[in-house]
Amino acid sequence: MSTTRLHNGTVKMKTPSGKAHYGFDAPGVMRGLLAGGLGGLVLGIAAALLATGWLRAAGVGLAAVAGVPLILGLSMVVYGLIGKQRMRDHMLGLIDWRGDERVLDIGTGRGLLLIGAAKRLGRGGQATGIDIWRAEDLTDNSLDRLAENVGAERVENAVTLLTADARKLPFPDASFDVVLSLYCIHNIEGRADQDAALAEIVRVLKPGGRALIGEWLPTHRYAGVFRTAGLTVRGSRTHFATALTLMWLVDAEKPALITQPERKRAHV
Structure with missing residues (x-):
């Protein structure tokens, strides 16, 4: 043990359970960035591959824009694990x-x-x-x-x-x-x-x-x-x-x- x-002078008993874990910061933001970025990327790629004309161009643009939140979300994961x-x-x-x-x-x-x-x-x-x-x-x-x-x-x-x-x-x-x-x-x-x-x-x-x-x-x-x-x-x-x-x-x-x-x- x-x-x-x-702070109140009492003690709290804890049994060492191996390696410490420090968690992921702003988990709601991290999940939102990952979900939004991945969803936008999938939709954008699908539109770029399957649509024609301006819808194809819009799909390419959506995929490019979706990369920003996806990269930020992934960087938050990497930060939590290593950074x-x-x-x-x-x-x-x-x-x-x-x-x-x-x-x-x-x-x-x-x-x-x-x-x-x-x-x-x-x-x-x-x-x-x-x-x-x-x-x-x-x-x-x-x-x-x-x-x-x-x-x-x-x-x-x-x-x-x-x-x-x-x-x-x-x-x-x-x-x-x-x-x-x-x-x-x-x-x-x-x-x-x-x-x-x-x-x-x-x-x-x-x-x-x-x-x-x-x-x-x-x-x-x-x-x-x-x-x-x-x-x-x-x-x-x-x-x-x-x-x-x-x-x-x-x-x-x-x-x-x-x-x-x-x-x-x-x-x-």
């Missing part, structure tokens, strides 16, 4: 780990980033995962599935799980050395609420801490919010080749506090 600490692990490894590889970091994973889902970070921690380190576990965001998305993955990967002593809203994080200021999030912030409806979540990331990040936010949409606006809040944006760029699907990543750092001796040296 393995135990996973929950998300590649993206996790890339994101975590950007951090120079000491082992004693306090890590927050926002929108942890089934624990992809949370567990990956926990494996890089040693004594004194702790990884906290928060989510509201909506079914439409990830296949079989639940706290129970996350706890099973934590047990399967045997990192239960390094993680804490919490149901919480990213727009109002239940942590004091400057609580975390690293804040991670992957395919989460865009699920918050409304720009104002998204900005509130980004402001919370800034608030709970320690001076000198890093925030890494991966999204399927461009992250340049997130970068602007971080800059306005005083963070140094190290990059906001595409990572299609890594994720094998649509992916942008913003990497930001909170300025370190200047100690009194450093201030004196700076003014000499």
